[in-house]
Amino acid sequence: MKSETKSEIIDATNRVLCKHGYAGLTMQKIADESSLTTAAIHYHFDTKEELLNAFLDNLIERFTSKLASEATDPRERLTAFLDAVFSSPNPDVDGFPVAIMELKSQAPFQTLFRERFLDLDDMVREIVVDIVADGIDEGHFEETDPNEVAGLVTTTINGAHARKVALGEPLDETRHVLETTLELHLGWNPGSEVVA
């Protein structure tokens, strides 16, 4: 498939999910949001599930590149991580919060979706475990269980995104609370500057 066509279908799917939710997603609406016909979309994706799986691939890929950081100091890596997950997403570019919530609500019924979310979750957890373990090794953070901190961080992120999408609650508030909590666990607040 030409990558522009794929991008166009993915972007249109994102807009339909954000406007109508999973329950309102049809090939016709995706066609309406793009320059393609339903026949053209069906030519690329046999089923709605196949299309949504490609959409999820794309979403995870973009999230992964957003999490990539050049920093080496574990404190800077932690701040960069929080910047990435709490940045106010531009729905046209990221399509993250609403679309993720819509597909996540399908995870109990679609094994394929659930597996993708489990992979994403493992990846996020591992990043946090690495940062915390390195920070302890290098003497920047107090002794603590990196797995426990990673569990807290990923659960809080899950909750923050659900609240942002469902309740319209600002992400900033949760970030602040998480920073205070991390300070209690690590003895260092990721909202503070790293003085070299």
Next chain:
Amino acid sequence: MKSETKSEIIDATNRVLCKHGYAGLTMQKIADESSLTTAAIHYHFDTKEELLNAFLDNLIERFTSKLASEATDPRERLTAFLDAVFSSPNPDVDGFPVAIMELKSQAPFQTLFRERFLDLDDMVREIVVDIVADGIDEGHFEETDPNEVAGLVTTTINGAHARKVALGEPLDETRHVLETTLELHLGWNPGSEVVA
């Protein structure tokens, strides 16, 4: 409406939401899960939204009564609160996690649902603020910002339920992490016994 009929429709709605999700919810499937005809269900509820709003009412009512505690000591109240929100729900009785997630995923598109979830959220937050403030007043907890602790607790609960439903992750793990974190904030671990 006879309350048995209402209960039967609500219970059938719960089963359909847990089996097929919001996207698969139809009046026909609710009729199939009950002894009623679609005509009888339509007689009681004009639209699917009206039925789901009654369902949400019932869910919130049951959750509220689950949170009611006889305890007066803030430490016992905190433990009872965590017991209530982290108890493994029996889907036939509580219908909580999957059904809540399904309707929450509709909150961006349905103002009525969003308002109900905001009410529920405010209620849960207020309970935690009260417990923490009382615990500080009575000298059981260290000085801390009750609103901040309540924000952390409600966000973690949101995240824990989303992870339980979407990823199948056990609630116990999150409870343990939240208890450790509360110990750092309050100087008291809700997993420990209150010695009178």
